Amino acid sequence: MEAHAAHHLRQLRAHLLRRGHPFPPAPHPDPDRAHLSVLRAAAAPRLALAACACLRRAGLPPPGRRALPALLRAARCEGEASSVLGGAHGLAVRVGVQGDGFVGTALVGAYAACGCVGDARKVFDEMGARDVLAWGVMLDSYCQTWNYKEALLLFGEMKRSGVVPDQLILATVLSACRHTRHLRTGKAIHSYMLVSDILINAHLSSALINLYASCVNMDMAEKLYNGMPRKDLVSSTAMVFGYCKNGKVEIARSVFDEMPEKDVVCWSAMVSGYAQSNQPNEALNLFKYMQERAVRPDQVTVLSVISACANLGSLDKAIWIHSFTENNGFSKRLHICNALIDMFSKCGGLTLALNVFNTMPGKNVITWTSMITAFAMHGDGKSALGLFEQMKSEGVEPNEVTFLGLLYACCHSGLVDEGRSLFRCMVQEYKIEPKHEHYGCMVDLLGRAKLLQEAVELIESMRLGPNVAVWGSLLAACWMHGDLKLGAFAAKKVLELDPQHDGASVLLSKIYAKSGNWNDARKVMEVMKLQGVSKETGSSWMERNDTFDEFAAGGEKHSENDKILLELNGKLLIEDVRLCSRC
Template sequence: MGRNAARRAGSSSTTAASTDSVSNLASSLSAIATSNHSLLDSFNERQRGIDFKFYLAPHDYLLDLSNGRESTINAMNTIPQPIISSAIYQNHSHYNHLLTSLSTSSSILHLKQIHTQILRSGFDRSNSLLIKLVVSACTLSSPSLDYALSVFYQMQSPEPRLSNKLLRELSRSSKPEKALLAYAKMREQGLVIDSFSFPPLLKASMRVSRLIEGMELHGFALKMDFVSDPFVQTGLVAMYAACGHIGDARLVFDKMSNRDIVAWNTMVDGYCGSGLFSNVLPLIEEMKRSNIKPDQKIFSTVLSACGRAGNLEFGKAVHGFIVENKVVVDYNLRCALIIMYAGCGSMDVARSLYKELSPKNMVVSTAMITGYSNAGNVESGRLIFDQMAERDLVCWSAMISGYAEGGRPQDALRLFHKMLNSGVKPDQVTMLSVISACANLGALDHAFYIQSYIDENGFGGVLPVNNALIDMYAKCGDLERARGVFARMQRRNVITWSSMIGAYAVHGDAVKALELFRQMKTQKIKPNGVTFVGLLYACSHAGLVEEGEKLFASMVNDHDVIPKREHYGCMVDLYGRANLLRKALHVIEEMPMAPNIVIWGSLMAACRIYNEVELGEFAAKRVLELDPYHDGAHIVLSNIYAKEQKWGNVGEMRRLMQYKGVVKQRGCSRIELDGEIHEFLTADRDHDATDDIYAKLDEVVSELEVAGYAPNMGSVLVDLDEEEKTKALLWHSEKLALCYGLLKLKRGSCIRIIKNLRVCEDCHNFMKLASKVYEIRIVVRDRTRFHDYKDGSCSCKDYW
């Protein structure tokens, strides 16, 4: 069980076989079995350019170790000089050495050297090493089926027993399709095939979801009268289910005369893999009526599928079935229950079961870490992580991912370095989490380190990694490096193009985003929903209303992309920023799905900017209906009242917040200097250099006042006196971060700041003037976009 994890859900009927269905399947198989089209034909079509030649006594190419040249030696008739002394050949350790060499070989040339050693040794009478060699030759990055099968045909007796062993090995390998190709060549050579050949071939078809080849095997099994073999039948059930034809799988299953526990498990697994959970318990009831007692393994399979699908309701039903039928909950079944509940987010039940599990194991502990992380409780996940005696890569990756996705990027990066120091090497999944953490942190020095690690450790050519790097550099404020990654990529997919469009969008360069979209269409890359989110976002932040409207209309009309909630949200934001508030409201009213907090919040924020009190109140109340404790709605309502100088309403709103326990999110800004992250809160005095920072702030304010700076009191939306308002403005977190950067960096440097909230109008003007007076570039990433300040102006053109 568990071998069909990558199945696609089928659309076929899952009911018992009807007469018509049986007839239709039989007709199809008959046509396949009697047609001229064969497995060999189909594979030859796929393997164009490969010259298949087979020899009964082929030549082997051996490396002449004395001068590095290839010499051609007849491997069957000529005895080459030993490469390793004959005494070692008799040693069992040499056998293990050859076995290890086969598993680590990376070239045909090296395999041919090993082949010669095997032939000279004379102790591979069972042909087990040669079978391994054949499999290695088929599964190299540059494989040679020619050579592999020539070795196979050299064996003293390539009888069905050996050919079946080869097919089994290939079906379990990293390239199971080679089993199907080898089978086609064996038939061409007239090699005898028996009923034991079919289970591994069907397994290969299942693993690569090759329905046509699977049906051809079914037809040939019918022709050879092997179809009544229970192993063949079970393989057919698994193959059809894996290829998305669950109805045909059920037809074969219903025709089986002898259904053992493996056959029932396979059918259950097929339903689970197809997402047809409602068919599972009735099938288990039918199983009981057939006097086959469901074992713990079958329930473990069902529970694992529920966990992967997040189907808590059915998982609970299966758990109830286990209790009602007094099924013994052994160690493995308890593990399956924990993994299911953790996968479905029911952490209280998972925790109670986990406490009773002894001994704890790595798989279950990792599932608990992931479950806690998904539930937003990364601390509990870390507690389990720290208590684990052993940790594999999957466990490390789960914890790193938990931090990265849980808004704790610095912890994710620290743990990554700890993992490297412990000797565990990351894989692609780990690196994607690390890149995501760095992107969220916005730390460019960290980004450089990660890029260097990727290049040095072989991840540079991995498409998803490069796509993530584009996003990372964009979010770290280095658009040029993002563009560089994009330009160097040998392969690009829709995610690549969408990532680069999104990078331009978040940096406010709508012109280049739209130009890239035109190039994308020229390259015949079909855009998806994410592509249009980036495009609409770019139009929104550049005030390109007409262009945004055209793009939105083209989604359905030209590209068959159905707008989702996020696309309607972009249109609301587009109209809201352009002070087309009634149009924004119209979009919300006409949406085919219910608006969420983000959409109402977008309208609410636009109303605050343009002093639209009545509509702003309406939008804020919609937000509070969805989330009564939403701090943003309370703050915006308070700000709307403050702009109108309705201080009584402001006070009432503040009291309501206090009563509910709603606390305004505090402004927080980060700056990276020499690889170290420095964090500042509004009015922060906890930094080691606090006195110097505030002294520098006074100096900067004096310098900027000479250049025309005057605090924008309208940005302080509370009833304070002028002096208090000035302090409230000047102590914003991004100003403190800027002053610390000015203390540490030279003129002409670039100061990069990450802000958790939207930059206020006063800070925006402050940064523009500072960039001019101090001759520096200031890049600020706020909640929604980047602001690139240089020579007294901003990349947003004051439209944000």
């Protein structure tokens, strides 16, 4: 490599001589001409930087306002901006060109390229004159580093400065609005484009569709999409994403199927849409079709498929997707491993979840929390608490979700004293303010242990008002232990917060009936009927021939073709049942 560089530098010397630049240079040459010649003649940015260094060592004056931007661009292309930025910045100050628009813009871009956005902003603020290009580079720097709120604030400064944004800047700001879900600002920019007669090209149209679709304003997104003479990949993917997010997965699939070409982002959006809309079979089928088309999935696709497997609860499918991650280079990625732990836990593979946990090269708080929650789901509270002690010994600080998993573990293992201790630890040692979920777990824990009065006292001590889940936990405990008076009180509290709560209405009716108060029981049922409240239909999954069938009981939605006999209180009750197959 060194020999190759030396050979190339000899070629550069000959090139400079042919251009009239003696080497070593004459006493008063034009430094920018010499440096620009080197940069243009260099076959690679690394050699260009080396050649410029040779020119300096040979006595050539430093590059000026014309050569400095080219030098910074070469450094950025080579990924060595951080190693030359300080020197280039100091050089600009020494030769008095730090306020020049070209040099300043190049410095802003170079600082942003190496992740020094704060330094880029300092250079930007010190620039005497900032044209639309400088504003665009700074805005893009914020968006490239996910500082979308700062980008919107900077755009406000730009408007106040009187600089008119171009199409690239408008597309960048619309992207920032999309990521921050700032629909109001996005609409204002859209209105500005319309009244200013700005040409809304395909790039801007896609940015607008992305904005409206991300903010679930599908009417406007549809209007823009249907008005496009040619639907490009970006806008079509935005529509797929928007429809999926809006719960219209069938329409999303029709847009997806009509796309002449699809990239991995589009495939991921559709797979994710099925996973998030509780259609796990469709997500897996589309993922298999994606593999048949030789489209390599990215991390987002794999995470969506893992989520679908977790929702199915199929251990076979979970083992298959785990094997896929190992064979395709995903098994060492932190987010994937965390998702695999959750998936195996929900599919009944606690040992497999623990194997993933133990073989992970690195762990974060989500990893530890996922494994603690896995033990909790399987009723192994002692292991969950032991893992928590190991987590603390390794210096990982728990968060509110970690404590929720620990309280859940104590609740399902009957560890009352441990649960009390953890609740105090969360508040006093880690200064974490308990949420409704934490109080709900504690009420459930105390209620299962028949400590109903202590549960009531905890509810009364809450700094935030108890919600349906908290009162519901107390109601379930009262029904379990036969405290009908307190149970009726808890049921009424639930119905005050949610009059349509079917579970509370049914339990209140049963409490009245068990107490012999038949009139009140009948009144509750009449109110339910009057308000159209009915008990939610239960259902279960069964895997059969590599597909999953859902069996549901009761309700008008079931066909008359499938019927089952249910024995209830010694009587045979015929209910309609429909077999819902989700491919």
